[in-house]
Amino acid sequence: MSEDKLLFTPGPLSTSPTVKQAMLRDVGSWDSEFIEIVERIRHKLLELAGVSQAAGYEAIPMQGSGSFGVEAAIGCSVPPEGKLLCLVNGAYGERILNMARCLQIETSVLQCAEHDTPDLEELTRRLNEDPAITNVIVVHCETTTGIVNPIADIGRIVSAAGRTYLVDAMSSFAALEIDLQADGIDYLISSANKCIQGVPGFSFILARRAALEASAGQARSLCLDLFDQWQSMETHGRFRYSPPTHSVLAFEQALAELEEEGGIPARAARYTENQRVLSEGMRQLGFRAYLPPERQSCIISTFYYPDDPQFEFQTFYDILKQRGSIIYPGKLGEVDCFRIGTIGHLFPDDMRRLLSAIEAAVVEMGLNRSLPVGS
Numbered sequence: 001m002s003e004d005k006l007l008f009t010p011g012p013l014s015t016s017p018t019v020k021q022a023m024l025r026d027v028g029s030w031d032s033e034f035i036e037i038v039e040r041i042r043h044k045l046l047e048l049a050g051v052s053q054a055a056g057y058e059a060i061p062m063q064g065s066g067s068f069g070v071e072a073a074i075g076c077s078v079p080p081e082g083k084l085l086c087l088v089n090g091a092y093g094e095r096i097l098n099m100a101r102c103l104q105i106e107t108s109v110l111q112c113a114e115h116d117t118p119d120l121e122e123l124t125r126r127l128n129e130d131p132a133i134t135n136v137i138v139v140h141c142e143t144t145t146g147i148v149n150p151i152a153d154i155g156r157i158v159s160a161a162g163r164t165y166l167v168d169a170m171s172s173f174a175a176l177e178i179d180l181q182a183d184g185i186d187y188l189i190s191s192a193n194k195c196i197q198g199v200p201g202f203s204f205i206l207a208r209r210a211a212l213e214a215s216a217g218q219a220r221s222l223c224l225d226l227f228d229q230w231q232s233m234e235t236h237g238r239f240r241y242s243p244p245t246h247s248v249l250a251f252e253q254a255l256a257e258l259e260e261e262g263g264i265p266a267r268a269a270r271y272t273e274n275q276r277v278l279s280e281g282m283r284q285l286g287f288r289a290y291l292p293p294e295r296q297s298c299i300i301s302t303f304y305y306p307d308d309p310q311f312e313f314q315t316f317y318d319i320l321k322q323r324g325s326i327i328y329p330g331k332l333g334e335v336d337c338f339r340i341g342t343i344g345h346l347f348p349d350d351m352r353r354l355l356s357a358i359e360a361a362v363v364e365m366g367l368n369r370s371l372p373v374g375s
C-alpha cells in the first residue's frame, strides 16, 4: 500500500498513528465496554464546550458525516409551523438552506458576500419585523473561505429576540474557544473527523436540554430523529441503529490526545502557528490570500490562482501529491482559487515541507514569479 499523504484539507484530516491504531479492535455495540466509552465521550464533549449535564446540556452523537448532524438538528428543532433564518456567506450556509428546503421547512435568508460577515443590524431588524422566525442558524467557520462568523454577537441578538439558536461549528469546534452558555447556543453541531482529529463516522450535537425537550415529536426523518437518539442514549446508552464502533474507539483516543496536547488553547496555538507559517510562506512565493488577515481563521486559507496562463490547478495538485501533500480545490462561485487546511495532525514543519513542494511546483510549471498574482 502506498504511504499516506498529508491532508492539508478541511476534513477528513490527517490523524495520528495512535488514533488509527485505536480502531483496530472489534467491540460489541451493546456491550458495557462500548456503552461506557460512549458515555465518557458525551461528558468530555460537554466539558470542551464549557458546559455539563448539571448545567442543562446534552451531547448526542449521530451516525453519518457532519451534514447528517446539521440535518438532524434543523429537522428536529424547527417546529412544524416554524421558520428558519439562515445566515449565509458560503457553500456550507447554502447547504443548510438546501437541507431546510428539502425538509420543507420555511426559510428566510440573510446573505452576504463570501469575504464578509453577516450584518448584525440587519439581523436585529429581520427578527423584529418577522415574528414567524423561530430558529436562526449560522456557520461558525465558513470552510468555503476560512472566514469566522461572530457567533457570540449573533447569539446575543438571537437570545434577546427569544429565538432558538443553532451553530454549525463543524470545522471550528476544538480549534476556536466556544462557550455554549455565554453565547446563548441552543444547538451546536460538529463531527468526529475535524479538529478533535478523529476519523469519519459520526457527527455530534451539543444541545440545551430544554430546547431538546421542546423538540419531542418534531423530527422530519426517522433516522435523523435527534430527540429519539438522545432518549436512546439516556435510557440504554446506545445509538439507535448500528453505531460506528471503530470510529468511536478512535475518537476516544483522539480526545485523550487533545487533552495531552493541552486542550483547546494548545491546539488553537498549533493551528495558529501552522497558518502563520503558511500565509507568510505563500506571500513570499507570490500567492495572494483571498481574505484579509483580520478575517482569516487558523483553520483553512484560500489563495487566488496565480495570474499566469501557465497555471493549471490539476497539474499543481498532482505535483504536490507526488511530493506527499494533498490540498483542496476552491469552492467559491466566481473566483478561481484553491484552499489549504492547517488543521489535523499537522505541525509547522509539515507546513514548511508543503511550502517547499509548492515552490518546486512553481518552478516545474514555469510560473512567472515576477507577475502580480490574484485578480
Ligand SMILES: Cc1ncc(COP(=O)(O)O)c(C=O)c1O
Pocket (backbone or CB within 6 Å): 010, 011, 065, 066, 067, 068, 092, 139, 140, 141, 142, 143, 168, 169, 170, 171, 191
Ligand atoms: C462548516 C461545515 N459545515 C458542514 C460541513 C459538512 O460536513 P460533512 O462533509 O462531514 O458532511 C463541513 C465540511 O467540511 C463544514 O466545513
